[in-house]
Amino acid sequence: MGYQPDKNRYRTMEYRRCGRSGLRLPAISLGLWHxxxxxxxxxxxxxxxxxxxxxxxxxxxxxxxxxxxxxxxxRNFGRILQEDFLPWRDELIVSTKxxxxxxxxxxxDWGSRKYLLASLDQSxxxxxxxxxxxxxxxxxxxxxxxxxxxxxxxxxxxxxxALYVGLSNYPAELARKAIDILDDLGTPCLIHQPKYSMFERxxxxxxxxxxxxxxxxCIPFSPLAGGQLTNRYLNGIPADSRAASGSQxxxxxxxxxxxxxxxxxxxxxxxxxxxxxxxMALAWVLRHENVTSVLxxxxxxxxxxxxxxxxxNRHFSAEExxxxxxxxxxxx
Numbered sequence: 001m002g003y004q005p006d007k008n009r010y011r012t013m014e015y016r017r018c019g020r021s022g023l024r025l026p027a028i029s030l031g032l033w034h035x036x037x038x039x040x041x042x043x044x045x046x047x048x049x050x051x052x053x054x055x056x057x058x059x060x061x062x063x064x065x066x067x068x069x070x071x072x073x074x075r076n077f078g079r080i081l082q083e084d085f086l087p088w089r090d091e092l093i094v095s096t097k098x099x100x101x102x103x104x105x106x107x108x109d110w111g112s113r114k115y116l117l118a119s120l121d122q123s124x125x126x127x128x129x130x131x132x133x134x135x136x137x138x139x140x141x142x143x144x145x146x147x148x149x150x151x152x153x154x155x156x157x158x159x160x161x162a163l164y165v166g167l168s169n170y171p172a173e174l175a176r177k178a179i180d181i182l183d184d185l186g187t188p189c190l191i192h193q194p195k196y197s198m199f200e201r202x203x204x205x206x207x208x209x210x211x212x213x214x215x216x217x218c219i220p221f222s223p224l225a226g227g228q229l230t231n232r233y234l235n236g237i238p239a240d241s242r243a244a245s246g247s248q249x250x251x252x253x254x255x256x257x258x259x260x261x262x263x264x265x266x267x268x269x270x271x272x273x274x275x276x277x278x279x280m281a282l283a284w285v286l287r288h289e290n291v292t293s294v295l296x297x298x299x300x301x302x303x304x305x306x307x308x309x310x311x312x313n314r315h316f317s318a319e320e321x322x323x324x325x326x327x328x329x330x331x332x
Contacts, residue, residue: 013056020215037067078127099138111141172206196220
C-alpha cells in the first residue's frame with residue numbers, strides 16, 4: 001500500500017476562482033523551481049509533494065527549464081506522479097512553461113511556434129502525461145510576432161495537450177494585447193504569473209488592473225523575495241543561506257542595511273499579528289481579490305505548513321496596510 005492522501009485534505013484549504021473561468025485554484029500553490037532537480041534527493045521532493053497535497057495544495061507549477069539541470073524537475077515530478085499520485089491525477093492542476101533557453105540552437109528558446117510546441121511535447125514526455133492543465137509562455141519574445149506565439153498556445157489546447165493557457169512576465173500593455181489575441185482565437189488566457197512581493201511591486205502599476213478588467217487570474221511568484229521576507233536575514237546573512245551560497249536568485253548585495261531595517265519593522269508587525277513574517281508577506285500578496293493563488297517554493301515540509309497556516313489570519317485592517325506601505329516606502 002503506497003501513499004494515501006489525507007482524507008481531510010480539502011477542509012482547510014481555500015479555493016479561489018481563477019479570473020472569470022470555471023477553474024478554482026488553491027490559495028497556496030507549490031512551485032517546483034528549486035528543490036526538485038537532480039541535486040535534491042528524490043525522497044525529499046516526494047515528501048514535499050505529499051505534504052502539499054495532504055494540505056489541499058492541488059496545483060504544482062513547473063517549467064521546461066526547472067532543475068537543475070533543466071528538465072530534471074519535470075522528470076523527477078513525473079516519476080513521483082507515476083509512483084504516488086496517478087490515482088489522483090484528476091484532482092491535480094499541473095502547469096508547465098516554455099520561453100527560456102532549453103536546448104542548443106535557434107529553436108530552443110523564446111517564443112516561436114516551433115519552440116513552444118516542441119517544448120510542450122518534451123515536457124509531457126518527461127512527466128509521463130497526456131496533457132498539462134496550464135501551459136504558459138514564460139516570457140515575452142521581442143523578435144517573434146505576438147500572434148504567432150499566441151496561436152501556438154491556442155494550438156496546444158486544440159491538440160488536447162493543454163487545458164488552459166497562461167502568460168508569465170508580460171508587462172501590462174503587452175499582456176493586454178496577448179489576452180485580446182487569445183480571446184479572438186477562442187482560447188481565453190486563464191492566468192498570468194508575474195513576479196510580485198512587498199519588495200517587487202511593479203504589477204501594481206497597471207498589470208493587476210488589466211487582469212481584473214479582462215477577467216484573467218493572477219498567480220505571483222517569488223512572494224518572499226527570494227527569502228528576504230522571512231526571518232532568515234533579520235540579523236545578517238546566515239552561512240547556510242541562499243544569499244551566502246552565491247545563489248543566482250539572491251545576491252548578498254540585495255540585502256542592504258536599509259532592506260534589513262524594513263524587514264525588522266515588518267517582522268515586528270507580523271509578530272503583533274501573531275504570525276511569521278513569511279506568513280504576513282504571503283497574506284499581503286493575496287490581499288488583492290484578483291490574485292488567485294500565490295506560488296511558494298519549499299525545501300522543508302515545515303515551510304509548506306507555515307504557508308498554509310497563513311490562511312488562518314490572512315486579512316488586514318486598513319491601518320495595517322497603511323503601516324506596511326509606510327515601512328516599504330521609507331528610506332533611511
